[in-house]
Amino acid sequence: MSKGLPKRSEDYSLWYNELVKRADLAENSAVRGCMVIKPYGYSIWEKMQAELDRMFKETGHVNAYFPLFIPKSYLSKEASHVEGFAKECAVVTHYRLKNAEDGSGVIVDPEAKLEEELIVRPTSETVIWSTYKNWVQSYRDLPLLINQWANVVRWEMRTRLFLRTAEFLWQEGHTAHATKSEAEAETLQMMEIYAQFAEEFMALPVVRGRKTASERFAGADDTLCIEAMMQDGKALQAGTSHFLGQNFAKAFEVKFATKEGGLDYVWGTSWGVSTRLMGALIMAHSDDNGLVLPPKLAPFQVVIVPIYRSDEELEAVSVKAKELMKSLRAAGISVKFDDRDTQKPGWKFAEYELKGVPVRIAVGPRDLENGTIEIARRDTLTKEQFELSSLPIEQKIAALLDEIQTYIYTKASQFKGEMTTEVNSWEEFKEVLNQKGGFLSAHWDGTAETEEKIKDLTKATIRCIPLNRKEESGKCILTGLPSEGRVLFAKSY
Amino acid sequence: MSKGLPKRSEDYSLWYNELVKRADLAENSAVRGCMVIKPYGYSIWEKMQAELDRMFKETGHVNAYFPLFIPKSYLSKEASHVEGFAKECAVVTHYRLKNAEDGSGVIVDPEAKLEEELIVRPTSETVIWSTYKNWVQSYRDLPLLINQWANVVRWEMRTRLFLRTAEFLWQEGHTAHATKSEAEAETLQMMEIYAQFAEEFMALPVVRGRKTASERFAGADDTLCIEAMMQDGKALQAGTSHFLGQNFAKAFEVKFATKEGGLDYVWGTSWGVSTRLMGALIMAHSDDNGLVLPPKLAPFQVVIVPIYRSDEELEAVSVKAKELMKSLRAAGISVKFDDRDTQKPGWKFAEYELKGVPVRIAVGPRDLENGTIEIARRDTLTKEQFELSSLPIEQKIAALLDEIQTYIYTKASQFKGEMTTEVNSWEEFKEVLNQKGGFLSAHWDGTAETEEKIKDLTKATIRCIPLNRKEESGKCILTGLPSEGRVLFAKSY
Numbered sequence: 001m002s003k004g005l006p007k008r009s010e011d012y013s014l015w016y017n018e019l020v021k022r023a024d025l026a027e028n029s030a031v032r033g034c035m036v037i038k039p040y041g042y043s044i045w046e047k048m049q050a051e052l053d054r055m056f057k058e059t060g061h062v063n064a065y066f067p068l069f070i071p072k073s074y075l076s077k078e079a080s081h082v083e084g085f086a087k088e089c090a091v092v093t094h095y096r097l098k099n100a101e102d103g104s105g106v107i108v109d110p111e112a113k114l115e116e117e118l119i120v121r122p123t124s125e126t127v128i129w130s131t132y133k134n135w136v137q138s139y140r141d142l143p144l145l146i147n148q149w150a151n152v153v154r155w156e157m158r159t160r161l162f163l164r165t166a167e168f169l170w171q172e173g174h175t176a177h178a179t180k181s182e183a184e185a186e187t188l189q190m191m192e193i194y195a196q197f198a199e200e201f202m203a204l205p206v207v208r209g210r211k212t213a214s215e216r217f218a219g220a221d222d223t224l225c226i227e228a229m230m231q232d233g234k235a236l237q238a239g240t241s242h243f244l245g246q247n248f249a250k251a252f253e254v255k256f257a258t259k260e261g262g263l264d265y266v267w268g269t270s271w272g273v274s275t276r277l278m279g280a281l282i283m284a285h286s287d288d289n290g291l292v293l294p295p296k297l298a299p300f301q302v303v304i305v306p307i308y309r310s311d312e313e314l315e316a317v318s319v320k321a322k323e324l325m326k327s328l329r330a331a332g333i334s335v336k337f338d339d340r341d342t343q344k345p346g347w348k349f350a351e352y353e354l355k356g357v358p359v360r361i362a363v364g365p366r367d368l369e370n371g372t373i374e375i376a377r378r379d380t381l382t383k384e385q386f387e388l389s390s391l392p393i394e395q396k397i398a399a400l401l402d403e404i405q406t407y408i409y410t411k412a413s414q415f416k417g418e419m420t421t422e423v424n425s426w427e428e429f430k431e432v433l434n435q436k437g438g439f440l441s442a443h444w445d446g447t448a449e450t451e452e453k454i455k456d457l458t459k460a461t462i463r464c465i466p467l468n469r470k471e472e473s474g475k476c477i478l479t480g481l482p483s484e485g486r487v488l489f490a491k492s493y
Numbered sequence: 494m495s496k497g498l499p500k501r502s503e504d505y506s507l508w509y510n511e512l513v514k515r516a517d518l519a520e521n522s523a524v525r526g527c528m529v530i531k532p533y534g535y536s537i538w539e540k541m542q543a544e545l546d547r548m549f550k551e552t553g554h555v556n557a558y559f560p561l562f563i564p565k566s567y568l569s570k571e572a573s574h575v576e577g578f579a580k581e582c583a584v585v586t587h588y589r590l591k592n593a594e595d596g597s598g599v600i601v602d603p604e605a606k607l608e609e610e611l612i613v614r615p616t617s618e619t620v621i622w623s624t625y626k627n628w629v630q631s632y633r634d635l636p637l638l639i640n641q642w643a644n645v646v647r648w649e650m651r652t653r654l655f656l657r658t659a660e661f662l663w664q665e666g667h668t669a670h671a672t673k674s675e676a677e678a679e680t681l682q683m684m685e686i687y688a689q690f691a692e693e694f695m696a697l698p699v700v701r702g703r704k705t706a707s708e709r710f711a712g713a714d715d716t717l718c719i720e721a722m723m724q725d726g727k728a729l730q731a732g733t734s735h736f737l738g739q740n741f742a743k744a745f746e747v748k749f750a751t752k753e754g755g756l757d758y759v760w761g762t763s764w765g766v767s768t769r770l771m772g773a774l775i776m777a778h779s780d781d782n783g784l785v786l787p788p789k790l791a792p793f794q795v796v797i798v799p800i801y802r803s804d805e806e807l808e809a810v811s812v813k814a815k816e817l818m819k820s821l822r823a824a825g826i827s828v829k830f831d832d833r834d835t836q837k838p839g840w841k842f843a844e845y846e847l848k849g850v851p852v853r854i855a856v857g858p859r860d861l862e863n864g865t866i867e868i869a870r871r872d873t874l875t876k877e878q879f880e881l882s883s884l885p886i887e888q889k890i891a892a893l894l895d896e897i898q899t900y901i902y903t904k905a906s907q908f909k910g911e912m913t914t915e916v917n918s919w920e921e922f923k924e925v926l927n928q929k930g931g932f933l934s935a936h937w938d939g940t941a942e943t944e945e946k947i948k949d950l951t952k953a954t955i956r957c958i959p960l961n962r963k964e965e966s967g968k969c970i971l972t973g974l975p976s977e978g979r980v981l982f983a984k985s986y
Contacts, residue, residue: 027624027627029559029560029620029624030564030567030620030623030624031560031562031563031564031611031620034560034561034562035560036557036558036559036560036624037557037558038557039555039556039557039639042555042556042557042558043555043556045558046556062532062535062536063532063535063536063539064529064530064531064532064535065529065530065535065538065662066522066529067522067524067527067528067529067660068527068613068644068646068660069524069527069583069660070524071523071524072590072598072599072601073598074523075590075599076598076599082598082599087589087590087591088588088589089588089589089590090562090585090587090588090611091585091586091587091588091589091590091601092583092584092585092586092613093584093585093586093587093601094583094584094586095581095582095583095584095648096580096581096582096584096648097565097568097580097582097584097612098580105565105566105569106565106568106569106575108565108584108586108610117601118524118583119590120561120585120613127522127523127524130523131520131522131523131529134520140835146532150644151561151643151644153561155588155589167560167561167562169558342633
């Protein structure tokens with residue numbers, strides 16, 4: 001199965017595309033730019049959803065559902081929002097088909113034209129704030145802490161499975177608050193939840209940062225983000241959390257009676273992560289043999305493969321395998337027992353390597369005699385003979401899964417460290433960017449002009465102004481003008 | 494809050510609409526026919542989803558995700574499917590907006606016209622079977638047991654919250670099998686899962702049945718369904734499971750190498766339930782005071798309302814309430830403690846009655862003295878003083894929740910029994926239909942013509958041929974022609 005997977009060092013982009021398809025994660029559909037998320041890929045997404053949803057609810061958020069369609073005029077209500085989103089989008093203009101008179105199939109019925117076109121939501125601020133208008137009268141109605149899990153559509157011209165697709169799945173939180181400080185705290189909290197999720201579950205270390213003004217969400221006063229480093233030295237924005245100020249409240253006239261008896265516009269935030277996280281997960285950890293999945297998000301954490309030559313051997317081995325499976329499941333470890341007789345063990349080994357199953361157990365007749373099993377780790381590709389009498393199997397595997405989760409995180413974290421370089425001159429900037437890639441920590445004069453110029457010259461953008469950066473006066477690498485601290489540049493997905 | 498809720502006996506339809514809005518379940522959006530599912534309503538849907546998803550997975554199904562858009566030509570590939578679905582639907586014709594030259598806002602860019610229009614999925618058979626074509630080569634690739642949770646759009650002209658909306662949420666299962674009998678067994682299994690879900694979780698008794706040929710899903714060889722009875726004597730189709738034969742396999746050329754070395758078309762099924770179940774749940778159990786929710790689907794099962802006059806009293810009562818809450822939560826019972834000081838207890842009582850919270854506990858200073866609490870049931874609207882020393886609170890409430898779940902089901906079941914009438918003549922049919930409504934169990938000659946004629950004359954349709962009907966020869970109520978058994982007629986949603 002993994003035979004022929006391109007090598008990362010030769011063609012990282014091809015390696016990614018092939019891996020996504022061969023590991024049964026997703027594929028392109030017949031509809032341009034739209035993907036099919038296959039069951040194995042979707043079950044990873046379900047695990048992500050479950051953890052994020054739990055984290056959202058623990059911080060007081062509830063889920064709701066808002067319409068797929070947005071009246072065209074809504075997009076125009078918030079001035080900068082329309083610039084950002086009312087461009088490449090799917091436009092519904094008609095509501096009926098009819099049979100073609102020549103019998104050639106169905107055609108759009110010209111008489112069923114909508115008075116106002118509908119846009120398939122690229123994001124839901126407008127439709128949600130138009131709804132909030134009716135939900136908020138008094139400070140007693142605040143805060144609104146609402147999230148939705150939904151599909152959205154942005155008509156991307158160049159698409160890539162998970163990373164950039166016309167339709168994608170995501171969650172979008174939209175909150176409304178009585179005070180600026182409360183909304184700012186919410187913005188920060190949600191970025192921190194994304195960072196924790198990435199680090200704890202995806203084993204993906206991230207930089208917590210703030211976008212520059214030109215990289216902000218269209219309609220936001222401030223955008224916080226988490227940025228991750230991929231193995232090819234490119235950065236990937238993994239989640240964003242926006243402080244919307246009173247922009248959408250003003251656009252949709254959402255006012256409330258304050259405790260003090262006044263009338264004020266509501267303060268807002270929005271925040272989202274998408275199936276793009278799947279792309280980040282795949283690219284951050286996988287190798288030339290296939291996927292490497294952190295145990296906390298693996299569809300199944302352990303696979304048991306029986307080794308046998310005869311039906312009798314299979315039967316004897318299966319008894320042992322089922323016993324192991326029972327012990328592991330009782331301990332909350334997910335296990336698959338692959339006793340298919342249509343494939344050989346070697347084929348199965350390659351298959352589960354490709355699919356990134358964290359732990360593989362092999363049991364054969366000799367193991368039954370010796371009271372052993374073979375345990376293989378996907379992350380390090382190492383194997384060991386394990387004596388079953390030495391430790392209860394569920395303790396052994398639980399500890400191993402923890403170790404793998406930590407190992408993957410640590411490896412990615414070291415890589416991110418190695419791939420973050422302080423540069424102090426324009427020459428150095430260009431050289432490091434082209435030779436090594438990664439994050440370039442450099443001084444910048446704070447102007448959009450310089451930011452734009454560096455992007456034009458090098459394709460590197462300011463990924464973020466790290467939240468934990470130290471104040472350090474310096475000189476802009478391009479202009480030499482004064483700077484208050486370093487920002488992170490990188491080429492990015 | 495419940496003041497002014499219309500009475501069911503006066504205007505059932507208005508009662509339903511008002512209840513849905515006032516209980517914070519859903520509301521109409523600015524986009525015609527599309528609803529906003531509010532957090533309280535959505536949390537009931539989430540509970541439905543969780544149980545159904547568990548039942549699907551326990552029977553070997555996995556989730557995946559297919560595109561929102563369907564190329565127009567796909568709809569034409571299955572002849573009867575196109576008749577059923579390629580009519581009222583949302584059609585995407587363009588992929589870009591641009592700024593109007595007169596500055597009036599954004600307009601559709603005429604240069605961004607799609608070569609082939611895209612339909613927002615009304616159901617996904619076509620896009621899924623076009624994908625299955627690539628996934629199935631051999632009998633080893635079968636069965637495919639895949640479900641998706643998704644939004645779909647059918648451009649309904651007359652919409653009603655939850656019952657009939659242009660966009661709705663649902664799950665759609667799409668399975669592919671090597672044999673006819675396996676696909677038929679799957680069709681039956683999924684109908685049975687829907688029936689069990691309705692009865693066990695929604696406390697909604699249903700008739701398991703088969704649709705007549707004219708009521709079948711467009712593209713199916715057989716449609717099984719569950720039908721429920723609402724309080725106004727109208728039936729509601731709550732779920733359907735379709736045996737697709739080889740129709741979609743033939744339309745999309747999905748063939749497989751059989752075990753025996755031949756080549757055959759794949760057999761298919763599809764099955765779905767939607768947010769329509771919310772409508773069924775609301776209409777089946779609720780009363781003139783508001784919602785009545787079965788404990789197994791209630792967002793929270795118990796609400797604790799403190800009774801107090803001073804801050805000191807609130808503090809003392811809160812200590813007790815939190816203690817109760819802790820015991821209940823430890824036993825897996827969901828509880829809300831409403832200590833808002835902005836509303837009076839009487840207001841809260843009415844609010845939670847309207848919202849259908851199964852059990853309400855009130856605790857006041859006198860209760861603290863006496864070691865009692867007041868427990869009120871939403872279903873029967875009865876109250877009792879409960880001595881806390883008599884039984885651990887979690888045992889008391891757990892038993893009470895079971896009792897409520899059973900009571901609601903039994904009540905609905907008795908009602909369904911009373912509302913099912915055997916009729917044996919055309920006069921009787923018309924009289925019962927107009928005076929009493931409900932299910933009319935009657936003989937029918939088996940022809941589509943008679944079925945159509947009865948529908949034209951009375952608006953009653955054949956809801957289903959019950960699966961458990963006894964063979965009984967009789968004469969068609971309209972034509973007098975011979976019949977092999979009774980079918981169920983009703984007016985319906």
